[in-house]
Amino acid sequence: METLKIGGVQLTWLSGGVTNLDGGAMFGVVPKALWSKRYPPNDKNLIELPTDPILIQMDGKNILVEAGLGKGKLSEKQLRNFGVTAESDVEGSLRKLDLVPEDIDYVLMTHLHNDHVGGLTKLENGVYRSTFPRAKIITSTIEWDEMRNPNIRSKSTYWKENWEAIESQVIPFDEKWSLGPITMYHTGGHSNGHSILLIEDEGEIALHMADLMPTHAHKNPLWVMAYDDYPMDSIAAKEKWGAYAQDKNVWFTFYHDAFYRAVKWDTDGQIQDSIKRVK
Template sequence: MEARFGLDGGAMFGIIPRPLWERTNPADAQNRIDMACRCLLVEYPDRNVLVDCGIGSKWSQKERGIYNINAQDTALTEALNARGLSPADIDDVILTHLHFDHVGGASEFAGEGDAQRVRATFANARHWVQRRNWAWANGPSARDGGSYRPIDFTFFETQADAPPLELVDGIAEIMPGIEVLPMHGHTFGMQVLKITTAEHTFAYVADLIPTTSHMRDPYVMGYDIQPLVTVEEKRGLLYEASRNDWILIFGHDPSTSFARVELDKRGRPSAVPLDIDF
């Protein structure tokens, strides 16, 4: 886990009334619910792949207070160190999309005062993002512009020593066993990852299903730019997951990392948490 932070509960659950969503996601005095920034490390014999990189450290004290950002400035590096790795050992960073809570950790401040600049955190890594999301992030709408912070990704074009940026067009297997599946309900060009191993199939669902509380159809974030599209995309993925025994990986659930999908008698999905230790 790269960070814990808070977002407005009403925004996170859209049309769902507070008495319903607060049963599983209690809010604080400022109506914020607890959120995780959960990254995923995929280790190959010859490469290390990081999926998303969290909220990062480029925040003022005022912003940290607004989003209740805590326990994160060194958390990702410490997690890599626990695996015997450092940021320099990451060969690929796959970004589901360029919202600040998914790409913020891709860069950091270096230097002091007038000499301070933004540099890549994973200087040796190729960074993968959908071309459509890259275009949208560089010209978002007034409605969702606040979710894209240019300081998080413009360094790819402004810094001469920036690592390579790979823009992906649609569905693709970008490396053995890792497919990217574009989704356009939350934001244009977000990509869910389907990861296939000898034992399991995983789906890193990003903001299509941010928490286990978002499994059912109407539980859609107010942040989503096309909520009806989100409903259809979520239905399709959960159908495949339940039919083929996929394991879902949740990026924002504060307590559940992995879960299988279980359907009740009415066909409504729910998450069955798994305790997996890799």
């Protein structure tokens, strides 16, 4: 498992599953001739997109960022449609770190789309139960409201199987939420309630843009997904936080990137340092 230190904060990537989605949908109006040079597709025009949560350990607390795709919950049709080549093994990853799901204190959900939230619940004897029963689950108020009352577009990804069993654990926030060196900021864009994470400790910074920047190839503010509900909000947030990160030597971390766990870009937009994903 790949790791990254931000001051006294330890980040470790867990095994949350692997999907393969249409490259055109993931890059929106960007021509394939451009995006395929940075993130190559297979012969079916699909690109590999892991769904790997990040375990944050600090001050004796165990904090998950996202929950993975889940395991044993999707039908054969759903597995095929989402191009799933591996389901979650978050519990197996935790065991390697001498942890169990009950050790998780917080789960920070940037948004509640199925590929991020599926691992929050598990199916046991026909009943959905919380995977992390002791955890406080943090997400934006807007996201939590839409999760339970989706619209005609979002109902395809906000499912009751992913929220009913954990309803009592959810703590929603409005504009921002903080815990020590971690702050979540509501941005909108990919979904109306989408949020990002900023970690600052001992002069070091990590920025988790979640699905505003699902891979390193989405650095350009204009390269947004067709899946984004509010693409102009995505662009505005990427411009804002890109300007914030300029000249700060920031690590950008990823949930979906098949090649990198984290990268640093220089002022010319070239990768100057990286942590590669080990397959």
